[in-house]
Amino acid sequence: MKRNDPRITAPLLLLSVYALLLLTQLVPTAGIDSLPKLFFSLMILELLVFAFPAFFFCKFKGRDFATSLPLSRPSGKQAWFYISLTLFLLFGGLFLNGLLFTVGIKDSAYAAGGSFILSDISLKPNVLYVILAYAALPAACEEFVFRGILPAVYKPYGVAPAILVPALASAFCFFDLPGFFSYFLTGLVLAFAVHVTGSVFAAMLMRFAVNLASVYLLPPLWNLMIQPLGNRFALLISLFLAILFLIFALKSAESALSRLARDPARADDCLGFQEKKGAVRVFFSPSFLACALLFLTVSILRLVL
Numbered sequence: 001m002k003r004n005d006p007r008i009t010a011p012l013l014l015l016s017v018y019a020l021l022l023l024t025q026l027v028p029t030a031g032i033d034s035l036p037k038l039f040f041s042l043m044i045l046e047l048l049v050f051a052f053p054a055f056f057f058c059k060f061k062g063r064d065f066a067t068s069l070p071l072s073r074p075s076g077k078q079a080w081f082y083i084s085l086t087l088f089l090l091f092g093g094l095f096l097n098g099l100l101f102t103v104g105i106k107d108s109a110y111a112a113g114g115s116f117i118l119s120d121i122s123l124k125p126n127v128l129y130v131i132l133a134y135a136a137l138p139a140a141c142e143e144f145v146f147r148g149i150l151p152a153v154y155k156p157y158g159v160a161p162a163i164l165v166p167a168l169a170s171a172f173c174f175f176d177l178p179g180f181f182s183y184f185l186t187g188l189v190l191a192f193a194v195h196v197t198g199s200v201f202a203a204m205l206m207r208f209a210v211n212l213a214s215v216y217l218l219p220p221l222w223n224l225m226i227q228p229l230g231n232r233f234a235l236l237i238s239l240f241l242a243i244l245f246l247i248f249a250l251k252s253a254e255s256a257l258s259r260l261a262r263d264p265a266r267a268d269d270c271l272g273f274q275e276k277k278g279a280v281r282v283f284f285s286p287s288f289l290a291c292a293l294l295f296l297t298v299s300i301l302r303l304v305l
Contacts (some may be wrong), residue, residue, distance in 0.1 A: 008235060008243035009287050010153040011287035013057045014169050017145065018294055021173060022048040035126065039133040046133075050141035054149060067151045072199045081196065081252035084245045086206045089189045090213055092242040096182050098225040105178050139204045146170040148200035149189050157279045163191040172295040175302060186210070196253045 014102050024045050058066055074082070146166045154161040167187030190203040225234040283287065 005285075006153045007282050007285040008287050009057075009060075010047065010150060010165075011285060011291050013053055013145075013149070014172075014291050015287065015294070016053050017049060018173065018291065020053070022175075022298065024049060027299065035129060039129040042133045043137050046137050050145050054141070054145050054304065057149060065152065068155070069148055070151060070194050070198050070200045071148070072197070074197060074199045074202045078197055078202070078252065078256055081249060081256060082193070082202055082206060082233050084248035084252060085189060085193055085218040087296075088207050088242055088249055089186060089206065089210055090218065091238045091245065092185060092189075093182050093210075094218065095223060095235060095238040095242050096185060097179075097222070098231070098238065100178065100181070101226055102231060102235065107271040110259070130215055135208050136217060138229040139211060142170070142173075143190065143200060143207050146187065147194045147203040151194055151200075154282060157282050159195060161279050161282045163188065163195055163217045165288075166191045169291065172291055175295060177296075177299040177303060180299075192253075196256050 027041075028044065058069075075222040146169055150169060151162045154165050167184055167190075168188040170190075171180055171183040174180075176183070190206060193202045193206060194200055221234070221238075225238070226232045
C-alpha cells in the first residue's frame with residue numbers, strides 16, 4: 001500500500017476522531033452551572049471532534065475528492081423511501097435492543113442513535129437545546145464524516161466496502177460491545193440510504209429524525225419493552241412493524257435504483273455487491289485494524305471497570 005492510499009488515510013481520520021472523542025470524556029461538566037452553557041459546550045465539542053478533522057481531511061485530499069462526495073440534493077420523489085427506512089430503523093432498533101435485553105446481553109439502557117458526545121437521553125431541557133445539540137448538529141457533523149467522506153473514499157473498492165466500512169466505523173464510536181449490533185444496524189441503514197439516493201443529506205435527515213425520536217418517542221416504548229408482562233408482545237409488534245417498513249423501503253429502493261441504472265453518471269452504483277480489486281484488503285489495512293483494536297480495548301475496559 002502507498003502512504004497516501006485511502007485505505008490507510010481514511011482510518012487515520014477515524015483514529016483521530018476516536019481519540020478526540022475519548023478525550024471529551026475527560027472534560028469536566030460538573031462545574032457548568034446552567035443548561036445553556038452545558039449544551040453550548042457540547043456543541044463546541046461536536047465541532048472539534050467531527051467537523052474540524054473532516055475539514056482538514058477534505059483539504060488534504062484536494063478538490064478532486066470534494067467532487068466525489070455524495071452531496072446531491074435529496075429528491076422529493078424519494079420521500080417515502082426516507083420515511084419507511086427511518087421507521088424501519090426505529091422499530092428495528094427497538095426490536096434488537098429488546099431482544100438483547102430479553103436474553104440478558106444488555107441492560108435496560110436504550111441504545112439508539114443520538115450524539116456520540118451527549119449520550120444521556122433522559123436529559124430533556126428546553127426543546128431548542130435538544131434540537132440543536134442532540135439532533136441537528138450531530139446529524140450534520142457525524143453523518144458528514146461517516147456517510148459523506150467514508151463512502152466517497154471506499155466507493156472505488158465496491159458497494160460493500162462503501163456501506164460496511166461507514167457502518168462499522170460509526171458503531172465503533174460508541175465503544176459499547178452490548179449495543180454494537182444496534183449501532184451497526186443504524187450505520188448500515190444510513191449508509192444504504194446514501195447509496196440509493198447519492199445524498200449524504202438523506203442520512204442527515206434520517207439521523208435527525210432518529211435522534212429526536214430517541215428523546216421524545218422511544219423512551220415510553222422502551223419502558224413497555226422492558227416490562228415483564230409486555231415484553232414479548234412489544235417484541236412481536238416491533239418486529240412486525242420493522243419488517244413491514246423494511247419491505248416498503250426495499251420496494252422504494254428498487255424503483256430508485258432502476259432509475260439510477262438509466263443515469264450514466266451513477267450507473268456504477270447499481271452494479272451490486274460484486275468484489276472489486278482491493279475490496280477485501282480494505283478491512284485488513286493496518287489503520288482500520290487499529291480502529292477495531294481500539295474499539296475492542298476500550299469497550300472491554302468499560303465492561304470490566
